[in-house]
Amino acid sequence: MQARAPGFLLSAPYMNISSLLADRWPEIALLEESFEANVRDYTKIIHFYGMNNQLEEAERTRLVMEERGFVSDQVTLTAMIHMYSKAGNLTLAEETFEELKLLGQPLDRRSYGTIIMAYIRAGMPEKGEMIIREMDAQDIRAGSEVYKALLRAYSIVGDADGAQRVFDEIQLAGIPPDDRTCAVLLNAYGMAGQSQNAYATFENMLRAGIEPSDKCVALVLAAYEKESKLNQALDFLIGLEREKIIIGKEASEVLAGWFGRLGVVKEVELVLREYAAG
Numbered sequence: 001m002q003a004r005a006p007g008f009l010l011s012a013p014y015m016n017i018s019s020l021l022a023d024r025w026p027e028i029a030l031l032e033e034s035f036e037a038n039v040r041d042y043t044k045i046i047h048f049y050g051m052n053n054q055l056e057e058a059e060r061t062r063l064v065m066e067e068r069g070f071v072s073d074q075v076t077l078t079a080m081i082h083m084y085s086k087a088g089n090l091t092l093a094e095e096t097f098e099e100l101k102l103l104g105q106p107l108d109r110r111s112y113g114t115i116i117m118a119y120i121r122a123g124m125p126e127k128g129e130m131i132i133r134e135m136d137a138q139d140i141r142a143g144s145e146v147y148k149a150l151l152r153a154y155s156i157v158g159d160a161d162g163a164q165r166v167f168d169e170i171q172l173a174g175i176p177p178d179d180r181t182c183a184v185l186l187n188a189y190g191m192a193g194q195s196q197n198a199y200a201t202f203e204n205m206l207r208a209g210i211e212p213s214d215k216c217v218a219l220v221l222a223a224y225e226k227e228s229k230l231n232q233a234l235d236f237l238i239g240l241e242r243e244k245i246i247i248g249k250e251a252s253e254v255l256a257g258w259f260g261r262l263g264v265v266k267e268v269e270l271v272l273r274e275y276a277a278g
Contacts, residue, residue, distance in 0.1 A: 039065065043076045050083030058083055074100060078111045085118035093118040109135065113146045125153040125162060132169065141173045148181065155184045158191030179205070179213045186216055190223035198223040199236065206243065214248030221251055225258045233258075 042065035049058035062072060062080065072080075077100040084093035097115045100107065112135050119128040128150050135142060147170045154162035167185050170177060182205050189198035202220050205212050217240065224233035237255075240247065247255070 037065075037068070039070050039073055039076065042070065043079055046076060046083075047079045050079055050086070053083075053087055055083060055087055055089075072099075074103060074105060074107070074111060077103075078114050081111070081114045081118065085114060085121055088121065090118055090122040090124075106138070107140075109140050109142055112140065113142050116142065116146050117149060120149050120153045123153075125150055125159075128153070129162075129165070144170075144173075144175045147173060147175065148184070151181065151184050155188040155191070158188060160188045160192035160194055160197065163188035177208075177210065179210055179216055182210060183213065183215045183219060186219040186223070190219050190226060193223075193226055195220070195223035195227050195229055195232065199232075212245065214250045217245065217247060218251040218254045221254045221258070225254070230262070230264075 042061055045061045046058045049055070049061065058080070062076065065076075066072065077096055081093050081096045081100070084090075084096060093115060097111075097118075100111060112131055116128040116131045119125065119131070132142060132147075132150070147166060151163055151166040151170065154160075154166060163185050167177070167181070170181065182201060186198050186201055189195070189201060198220050202212060202216060205216065220236060221233055224230070224236065237247070
């Protein structure tokens, strides 16, 4: 077999590597004595297999790498943690993260972010928050996508306290909240049955100069419906009119469904017309 140039996988475009991986050519090449592979070559293969949920192939590649005398470094282990996280294997993700710590090198935010995402996927956002605290102690900030994923994790289960903590952390990290981030917090308050806090969050958005989306309006209305607070919802609607905020499709559907279930569509229309006239 003709010898190939050392470092071929590093110099070749990544897409070319990906197409070759379909036939497992790189694995064969790495086993050739004439191929002078390095840690990054192996890591690229591991990353590709991880992205395609081919755990056995990734683990085999790592084993071959270590048999050749290469030590798994931070980049390689981070790729393994990401792979285990995607596959839903929290135990192996945690074990690999501990192995990463044993390298004795400062961890970067990518490595920390990978294990945080593993905890989020496992439905354990509290442990993800603990990692955030560990990062804060070392003056390392997680990426905005990690904070937002943690916020969503609390919001989905209606953990308003957890969502508010992360929302505060997002701002402390210097990430300005936008209407989407606020919508996730509003959802948490709505699910928790805390319409007053949902409304306060909406008001804070206006004060901060954040233009609320129709989604945000719909979430506040849904929070009022959950607690059957019709009068407060009407006051909220009148306040929107004063702020010249137009109700869109999503918020209108929430109103139509709620008023329809109450059987008070005509009565509400009359009240709103009177308020508007006043």
